[in-house]
Amino acid sequence: MTIPSSRSDRERLIRALFDDYIEMYAGRDDRLIHHFSDNFSGHTGGGDFLVKDRMVWEKVTRQDFAQVPERIRFELLDLSLQDISDDVVLVTALFHIHLPIPDPAFAKEVARLVLLFRLEDSVWKIVHNSYSIPDRLVQNGEIYPLQLLREKNKALEALVEERTQALHDSEALHRLLTEDAQDVLWKLDSNFCVTYISPADERVRGFKANEVVGHSVLEMFTPEGVAIVKDVMRQGQEARQSGATSYFFTFEASHLCKDGRVIWGEVLSKPDRNAQGDIVGYHGITREITERKRLQDQVRQLAFFDPLTQLPNRRLLSDRLSQAMATSKRSACYGALMFLDLDNFKPLNDAHGHVVGDLLLMEVANRITRCVRETDTVARFGGDEFVVLLGELTTEEVQSGVQACLVAEKIRGKLCEPYQLIVAQDNAAERIIEHRCSVSIGVTLFLGTDSNPNDVLTAADAAMYRAKDAGRNSVWSAVAFDQSDVSQ
CATH class of the missing domain: 3.30.450.20 (PAS domain)
Known part of the structure; x- marks a missing residue:
């Protein structure tokens, strides 16, 4: 039997098994017993005891069929399927039972059937069967109270109603069915x-x-x-x-x-x-x-963050830039984007290897992050290139440009301070490598969504190359203003 691949497939399969069970029971078909698990338990309709042996249940079933050998008709009133887990499904059905004897009063009563299906070696088996018949006062080992159906009076009907309501309100059976559930x-x-x-x-x-x-x-x-x-x-x-x-x-x-x-x-x-x-x-x-x-967090970390510096990568930067531009449109405040490129990173890599280069990049990421607000974004764009996104500056272009360049100068100054890179060595003392580094920074502003994120990145990148052409270790802004504003 193929195991269903989805909840809807599983529900259709369980419903088909349930319908097959009802048809066999109504037709008094002995093949019904093949639906039961070897590890089976059940409550009989006319008994107050829990059957824990499959062979005993087969005997009870055959007794049921012998007492009422003619076909029984079921009038289904309600049916619910509840996934307890991927391999356990609880089915609860309410119905009227029409016995092959004239008794309209009994046919109006509501009986309940509870079946617990469990997947065993790719086959769904019934591990618990409990059905309740409103009139429980059977005699002489009866399954159905045929004798009392003929003697029933109003007082007994009241007792049946009370017992049925008590069964509905009881949670004892519910606990029995869920004790071993993982959920x-x-x-x-x-x-x-x-x-x-x-x-x-x-x-x-x-x-x-x-x-x-x-x-x-x-x-x-x-x-x-x-x-x-x-x-x-x-x-x-x-x-x-x-x-x-x-x-x-x-x-x-x-x-x-x-x-x-x-x-x-x-x-x-x-x-x-x-x-x-x-x-x-x-x-x-x-x-x-x-x-x-x-695992989801790991996937997200790999998808949106640089594994070396733990900074946002290009994909996350693009998303945050789009959000910042949308926010800028609502607030009418400028935002700024900086493109940073280390000026003499390659000689360090060539002289000491990529391990030392990685140490420098991690320290650069830490220094840049400490220079901006928590609401700003610092991203590693690739190699020795970083991007800083500043949101919610001011509504004035020049003032916003001055603020952005002040932050850029702060970053430039921090990145120019000497580095002491500690390299761990196998079976040897740690090695300290001193290094000096400068950075070229390009700055551009954006307002609203008049341009797309790629255009803003391109403008910041172009400004960064202007800083390199100007002699490196400098900040170049795409916005014109009095540079003395920055020095102050």
């Missing part, structure tokens, strides 16, 4: 207090159930996670105000562990409603995705 299953009341949490939470976060139940769900998250959850709550309120009656939210948030660790969880949440449509609580599943988040 955390939970329920909240309308005030977002935890009313139930599965044992998996203790395995994942270390908290016992009695340390969580009765507490606000927000206590499970870090401050950053709380902000995410509150935003989801806001979205839910907006969805209700827009008239949505059913919605399912999926989000990722950081969770607190009892030992102080922080883990990431993918949360699936849906509200519970009463018969009047009012929200009376919430239920959902939380799956730990810490390792997945770590």
Whole structure:
């Protein structure tokens, strides 16, 4: 059997298996037993005990078929499929049972069937079967209460209704089915207090159930996670105000562990409603995705940051420049872009090798970063070339140009200070290499989105070459102003 590659494929397969099961049961077909796992448990419709042996369950099934050998008709009322994990699916069905005897009262009652499917060696098997029949007072080992159906009175009907409601409200079976699930299953009341949490939470976060139940769900998250959850709550309120009656939210948030660790969880949440449509609580599943988040962060680091200096690379610089230009358009404030190129980097590489050259580049990155604001961007463009992006200067072009050149002069001065590069050596003392370096810097301004990011980079690059042509170790601005403004 081919394992489904998506949730929708898996749901269609499980639905087909469920339909096949119902058809065999309704037709009193002995082949039904082949659907059961060797590791099986079940609650019988007419019994109060849990069957833990597959052979015993086969005997109960055959007893069922012997008691009512004629075909039974099922009128399906509701069906839900819930993914417990990739290889475990919970199916819950509500229906009317039409026995081959005239009893309209019994046919109006609601019976419930719960099947737990698990993927075993590429084959989906039923590992738990529980069905409840409203009238549980069977006699003489009956599966269906045929005798009492004929003797039922109003008092018994009230007892059946009470028992059925009690079964719906009970969480005992729910706990049984979820004890071994890897994901955390939970329920909240309308005030977002935890009313139930599965044992998996203790395995994942270390908290016992009695340390969580009765507490606000927000206590499970870090401050950053709380902000995410509150935003989801806001979205839910907006969805209700827009008239949505059913919605399912999926989000990722950081969770607190009892030992102080922080883990990431993918949360699936849906509200519970009463018969009047009012929200009376919430239920959902939380799956730990810490390792997945770590791998995603690694991929992002490789995609957007220079591995040597940890500075943004060209791709991230382009994105931030586009954002800065859009911000500039809204605020009417100028931004500036600097293109930096070290003047005598190659001789250092040639004399001492790339290891020493890398040490210099890392120190250059640190010095540039210390010269700008946290909101500014310092990027490594490639080789010994760096780019500095300054946002939100002023609305005056000349004043903005002066500010940008002041920062550029500050950077130039810092990069001209002597370097002491410490080189670690195998089985030898560290070696210190002293080096002096200068830099040529080109500066250009931008306002709004009148030009594209490539044009701004080209202008800064051209200004940098003007600085090189002017004798290096200098700053060249594409904006004309009194240079004495900078020296002051």
